[in-house]
Amino acid sequence: MSNLNELVGVLKAAGESTRLRLLALLADGDHSVKDLTEILDQSQPRVSRHLKLLADAGLIERHAEGAWAYYRLTPSGQGADLARWLTSRVDPTDPERLRDRARQAEARSAQQALAANYFAQVADSWDLLKTLHVPEAAVEAAVLEAVGERKIELLLDLGTGTGRMLEVLAPAYERGIGIDSSREMLAVARARLVEAGLAHAQVRLGDMAALDSTLGPADVIVVHQVLHYFDDPGRMLAQAKGLLKPGGQVLIVDFAPHTLEFLRTNHAHRRLGLSDEQMSGWANSAGMDVQSVRLFPSDTNDQGLTVCLWSLVDRNKTEN
Structure with missing residues (x-):
């Protein structure tokens, strides 16, 4: 169990609209910082700052891959439990959430289109x-x-x-x-x-x-x-x-x-x-x-x- 100060710190990390939106997006799967900045339409430094706070609180994990970094919800432990409890209570019909999901789908479609174009060129x-x-x-x-x-x-x-x-x-x-x-x-x-x-x-x-x-x-x-x-x-x-x-x-x-x-x-x-x-x-x-x-x-x-x-x-x- 977390002590009172630790728990308050975790709740503060999650208790902000952009950070809650990030948690909801990461509940849908891994994302790079680049994807998250495009989806949220915010600057890379701002998004990275929010992600660091969430990671420091144990709600998400960071995995570096070369020049990129990917984030996901912490898979286990108290941080994972709290993150999933919070994201399960986000209203899926909330206008901001709907916009984020739409941009998320656009980002994934763009990535798939790039891959498809590449495969079309190298198929033979x-x-x-x-x-x-x-x-x-x-x-x-x-x-x-x-x-x-x-x-x-x-x-x-x-x-x-x-x-x-x-x-x-x-x-x-x-x-x-x-x-x-x-x-x-x-x-x-x-x-x-x-x-x-x-x-x-x-x-x-x-x-x-x-x-x-x-x-x-x-x-x-x-x-x-x-x-x-x-x-x-x-x-x-x-x-x-x-x-x-x-x-x-x-x-x-x-x-x-x-x-x-x-x-x-x-x-x-x-x-x-x-x-x-x-x-x-x-x-x-x-x-x-x-x-x-x-x-x-x-x-x-x-x-x-x-x-x-x-x-x-x-x-x-x-x-x-």
Whole structure:
């Protein structure tokens, strides 16, 4: 329990309109300082000052990624309890809250449009680009090994890109569906699946930020080199969990934390890698546990990227 002065300090930190708006926005998911300044239409120093007060009070957490910083609600403890209690009582029809939500949606749409434009430009050479930085053969073998002898009636590949994971895992599933928001990527994927003779696999156009709940339930969900394109990977993981069968498995391939800012500026990355701590927190919030982690250091030393393979499982449910 907090002493009286500590509790008063926390309440003072939350008891201001802009800071309460920030808490409500962060209850919707992670945001960068840049996003929050645009949504609130306030200066960066002003927003940063409010965020520091909230962080000092233990209501939110800051995670630095290169030149950017991301904020989220504190995941556990008294600060988390109070933040969620407060945000749950914000009137969703309040005019200021409605404006913030509308600007939040605009910001996310703009980010997705940037990524979609990038994918449209690189669709034909996407697989080649990946091999410049990633020990792809080793990662693909590890993904296939991770599913093991599991019976896979339905596999979902979220952010399928050129459909490579559908090809790699083809022997392991009865039916595979790849989802992507880039028509150009899907055109490449369809051609590749036909060429490979994979009649039990298909790809579909879908909004990666708002996945169709009728896609599941799946035995295995693959999220391969996708989460770093999202400001809030936790929201995507929560959606993936909703598409998972009891006892199912989510396989995530992505970069470990790094400092290569050019991937953000030139290649539409939003997050400079994902840490084990972040993954555990996002998995926990979605009701899953990290079962295992494997690391694959880059085979191009000048790039210095490490790829991680996380296997997540549903915490509360088991297979029949």
